[in-house]
Amino acid sequence: MRGATVTVSLLLASGALAFILAFIAGLSRVSENKAVRVLTMIYVEFFRGTSLLVQLFWIFFVLPQLFDIRLDPFTAGVVTLGLNYAAYASEIVRGAILAVPDGQTEAAIALNMSKFQRMRYIILPQALRTMLPGFGNISIELLKGTSLVSLITLQDMMYLAQNLRAADYSQSLQVFGILLILYFVLALPLIVLSRYLERRASRGVASA
Amino acid sequence: MTGKPIVQFKNVKKSFGDLEVLKGFDLDIMPGEKVSIIGPSGSGKTTIIRMLMTLEKPTGGEIIVDGENLWHMEVNGKLVEANEKHLRKIRGNIGMVFQHFNLFPHMTIMRNCTEAPVQVLGLSKKEAEQRAVQMLKKVGLADKVNNYPFQLSGGQKQRVAIARALVMQPKVMLFDEVTSALDPELVGEVLQVIKDLAEQGDMSMILITHEMDFAMEISDRVAFFADGLLMEEGPPQELFNNPKSDRLKSFLQRFSRV
Numbered sequence A: 001m002r003g004a005t006v007t008v009s010l011l012l013a014s015g016a017l018a019f020i021l022a023f024i025a026g027l028s029r030v031s032e033n034k035a036v037r038v039l040t041m042i043y044v045e046f047f048r049g050t051s052l053l054v055q056l057f058w059i060f061f062v063l064p065q066l067f068d069i070r071l072d073p074f075t076a077g078v079v080t081l082g083l084n085y086a087a088y089a090s091e092i093v094r095g096a097i098l099a100v101p102d103g104q105t106e107a108a109i110a111l112n113m114s115k116f117q118r119m120r121y122i123i124l125p126q127a128l129r130t131m132l133p134g135f136g137n138i139s140i141e142l143l144k145g146t147s148l149v150s151l152i153t154l155q156d157m158m159y160l161a162q163n164l165r166a167a168d169y170s171q172s173l174q175v176f177g178i179l180l181i182l183y184f185v186l187a188l189p190l191i192v193l194s195r196y197l198e199r200r201a202s203r204g205v206a207s208a
Numbered sequence B: 001m002t003g004k005p006i007v008q009f010k011n012v013k014k015s016f017g018d019l020e021v022l023k024g025f026d027l028d029i030m031p032g033e034k035v036s037i038i039g040p041s042g043s044g045k046t047t048i049i050r051m052l053m054t055l056e057k058p059t060g061g062e063i064i065v066d067g068e069n070l071w072h073m074e075v076n077g078k079l080v081e082a083n084e085k086h087l088r089k090i091r092g093n094i095g096m097v098f099q100h101f102n103l104f105p106h107m108t109i110m111r112n113c114t115e116a117p118v119q120v121l122g123l124s125k126k127e128a129e130q131r132a133v134q135m136l137k138k139v140g141l142a143d144k145v146n147n148y149p150f151q152l153s154g155g156q157k158q159r160v161a162i163a164r165a166l167v168m169q170p171k172v173m174l175f176d177e178v179t180s181a182l183d184p185e186l187v188g189e190v191l192q193v194i195k196d197l198a199e200q201g202d203m204s205m206i207l208i209t210h211e212m213d214f215a216m217e218i219s220d221r222v223a224f225f226a227d228g229l230l231m232e233e234g235p236p237q238e239l240f241n242n243p244k245s246d247r248l249k250s251f252l253q254r255f256s257r258v
Helices: A003-029 A034-049 A052-067 A073-099 A102-110 A115-152 A157-167 A169-201 B045-052 B084-091 B109-119 B125-138 B154-167 B184-200 B212-218 B236-241 B246-253
Strands: B007-016 B019-029 B034-038 B060-065 B072-075 B078-081 B094-097 B172-176 B204-208 B221-226 B229-234
Touching (some): A003 A034, A003 A073, A003 A157, A034 A073, A052 A073, A052 A115, A102 B094, A115 A157, A115 A169, A115 B109, B007 B045, B019 B229, B034 B045, B034 B212, B045 B060, B045 B204, B109 B154, B125 B154, B125 B184, B154 B184, B184 B212, B221 B246, B229 B236
Parallel strands (some): B034 B204, B094 B172, B172 B204
Antiparallel strands (some): B007 B019, B007 B060, B072 B078
């Protein structure tokens, strides 16, 4: 099925966007600057609090009308999925950063590290461990979320399956049966990868 | 032990909300001097050195480190609140060992000791490792360089934490109840390391401790804090054998040394 190529490239592009944005937003949420914190919070709560499908329609159908911003279906899909899942993932980033004990920051201050060095070398490496299970979840969710782009005419697996079914209604069971398996097969590497990363990151743990 | 003090507290106060933990005290630490701070819990002892380490901001008074104001800086002739850059400049003189070690769990012992020298002092990895090994030898743990903190006992962790602070070569080292979180049988090894340091070094040391015998043995001077005030200070023999205030007398009685 060539729809799988679209689904996978959509997953990779929006996944990359989501994780980059998640780090930016997650770090902004713990910023000392209140304006930065509040602005990020508004973004996060807006994208978490409204429907992904509606967001997709806004970016694909409403933006062109309002601001004359025309995105092709793929870009619109990547942008919406990226923004939406980044909002969720940023909460994982924020929570993980806050979960690192204060003593770690204090020790880093006592060694006269700068704010950047503290975050980069002491806090984030430890927080990353806590983030991994959440990130694994989000990436699998994201894969399944990609199926919504079929509704903005992007020809992913879901879209093509609908087409096949429309051509021959008696084939529903086979078509959607195969579709289920396909999504699962795509999710499998994500599951395995996040397990592997978690195991690798547990090096040296078990409390300070 | 003459000349200018390395650390001066001038009428330093600290409140947390409505709670006034330190009600204004003066204390000078001379270069190379070892000063123990004793007193009942809640008397603000830990807050004193946390303010010196810039982990806590004083609500009044001044702290002078090596002639420079720690929490304030001069801009166009006016004293203003210190910024991060100023704090970092002065903070480099000071090192600290914490009650709960605070080793970095994701790094080997070696990297715990070399990360800051490389990042902050700009040493090469090789130089930093040489220094680290030298300091780890001092605390008797040079064979643990490739271990992670969780593989060490509490006493060993605390000795690594001491080595990690030493690698930065501070002029003043702060010890915040460094044996309080340890099993009793592990206290000795850590105290021994600190004692060796005290005997060798021209480094100033401020120790918060509940180990009275230890304080007596290694300190040049002991300061007794209670109720947010510096009640008494002086040479250890004088303070322990001839306490003037009732507050100190009753405090020492609870440590009845048999």
